[in-house]
Each structure stands twice: as structure tokens, then as C-alpha cells.
């Protein structure tokens with residue numbers, strides 16, 4: 001069998017739902033704005049990583065691997081879904097995460113396991129804490145761990161950072177075609193850009209003009225990353241970095257830091273449509289969509305689709321976002337006292 005056939009891990013197609021109240025609030029016509037629910041892919045909390053893992057984990061399985069190994073931030077959605085994919089495929093998972101285990105550092109407050117980390121544990125993944133390292137340092141620890149696993153005969157396959165590679169991006173090329181059957185008149189698809197595979201696949205399927213990426217600050221040169229993946233899919237003639245629609249105005253103080261624009265986007269989306277976004281990816285993407293409408297880059301009368309890429313478990317592992325939620329509960333609470 002070829003290595004180019006995906007293994008099915010999700011439930012397809014994901015729904016495309018109207019968002020008329022949100023549309024009006026952000027300055028579009030009620031029928032303009034729709035949400036593509038890739039948070040509902042199935043598999044342990046769902047999210048965009050499922051489509052990418054169908055290709056990369058599928059290839060690993062066919063090559064005889066028995067352990068999926070990957071790396072990420074402590075609240076990595078990709079790591080959680082790699083653990084889930086491994087379970088589904090009868091493989092082991094080893095996750096190399098930045099930072100230290102919650103609550104075990106001497107002198108640190110007794111941290112509780114939360115969000116994606118809690119799910120990693122439930123899913124049976126082994127976590128290797130890489131400490132306070134940068135991207136290159138994380139990669140070095142990942143290589144060491146993979147080498148050890150190989151020496152032990154555990155049959156490791158390394159899934160790249162954020163799950164993105166040219167092969168992985170094919171999952172989002174598929175998603176682009178799936179979306180076109182649901183919304184043939186698509187003008188703009190808004191998507192968070194992290195490690196780039198998602199946006200790259202979509203650009204390959206839909207063209208650079210119809211995909212608006214919102215950078216979350218996970219890589220230093222997002223335009224080049226996306227354009228290299230698209231070139232891997234399309235060969236020469238792929239759009240150059242400067243030809244991509246990519247907003248970099250929602251990064252704020254960095255990847256894990258909550259901004260006011262993101263808090264507003266989360267709140268307005270939840271209250272208008274009953275749809276909850278996450279503080280790192282989809283919250284930034286919605287803040288970028290709102291800014292794009294305000295600037296006239298996304299206009300009324302055109303079909304705009306927001307790609308909900310998941311990330312809800314990360315919300316429950318994000319201290320600042322939980323503090324905002326706590327404040328909202330306190331503000332809204334009425335204490336009943338007997339007369």
C-alpha cells in the first residue's frame with residue numbers, strides 16, 4: 001500500500017453552520033458569515049490536528065511504527081490529539097512538552113493538571129518535560145527521546161512540530177475541497193496560523209486570495225513557512241510569501257498571552273452563537289476577522305467562512321482566560337437571601 005493514503009480518525013464532513021447574529025455584530029449581513037466546525041471532527045476533544053494526523057499517523061502506521069512521538073507547548077492541542085490518534089490506532093504516544101510538570105518544582109505552588117495535559121494523562125501518553133527551552137532546544141530533546149525509543153525497540157515515528165508537514169497539509173487540501181461543496185460561493189476563509197500546515201493546505205485547495213490567515217505567534221516567519229509547504233504540495237508556481245493574506249496584528253505579547261481583542265472575540269462569539277473559541281488560536285482568528293471587517297478587507301455581501309479549528313481543552317488550561325471567566329461568573333451571580 002502507498003504511504004499516501006490517510007487513515008480515517010475523524011467524522012466527515014464537518015458541519016458548516018450559519019452565524020447570523022455574530023455577522024450583524026461584526027458588521028456583515030446576516031447571511032454572510034458561516035462557521036466551519038472543525039472543532040467537531042470527533043476524536044478526544046476534536047480540532048484541526050485530526051485531519052493532519054490522518055495523513056502523518058497513517059504513514060507511520062504503514063511504515064511499521066508502534067510509537068508516535070511529538071513535541072509542543074504544555075497546552076498543545078496537537079500533542080493531545082497525537083495521544084488520541086495513537087490510542088485509536090493501537091500505538092503508544094510519547095509527548096515532549098516545554099516546561100516542567102505542574103506542581104513538582106521545589107518552591108512552586110502546588111499546580112493542578114488541567115486542560116490538554118489532563119487529557120494527555122487520561123489518554124495514556126507518556127510526557128517528557130523538556131524544561132525551559134526554545135524551539136531548537138525542544139527539537140534537540142525530541143531527537144534524544146526518539147533515539148532512546150529506537151534503541152529500546154519501541155518503533156518510534158516522529159510527528160513534526162504542530163503536526164505540520166507537506167504530507168500533513170494534504171489533510172487541509174481535502175478540507176478545502178470539502179468546504180467548496182458546502183459553500184461554492186466562498187469569498188474568504190479565515191483561519192488561525194500556528195505551525196502553518198492548515199493554512200498551507202487551504203491555500204493549495206482554495207487559492208491564496210480566498211484564505212485569510214491570522215498569525216498566533218508560534219513561528220518567526222509565518223509567510224515563508226506557509227509558502228514552503230504550499231510549494232511542497234504544488235511545486236513551482238506556488239504563491240510566494242508576499243502573495244498570502246496573513247495578518248500579524250493579533251499576536252500581542254506572544255503565543256500564550258491573552259489580549260483584550262481576543263477576550264472580546266471570545267465573549268461576543270459565545271454570546272451571539274453559543275460557540276466557544278480558545279484563547280490562543282480561534283480567539284485570535286476571530287479577532288483578526290473582526291479587524292478585517294473594520295478595515296474593509298472582508299466586506300458585507302460576500303460569503304465569509306470562519307474555520308473553527310478547535311482548542312477548547314486549552315481554554316481550561318489557560319490561567320488568564322479562566323480568571324476572566326471567573327470574573328464573568330462573579331459579575332453575573334445574584335445571591336438570594338431570604339426575606
Ligand SMILES: *Cc1c(COP(=O)(O)O)cnc(C)c1O
Pocket residue numbers: 047048049077078162164192193194195196197198199278281282309310311312
Ligand atoms: C494547531 C492549531 C491551529 C493552527 O494550525 P496549524 O496547522 O499549526 O497552523 C489552529 N487552531 C487550533 C485550535 C490549533 O490547535
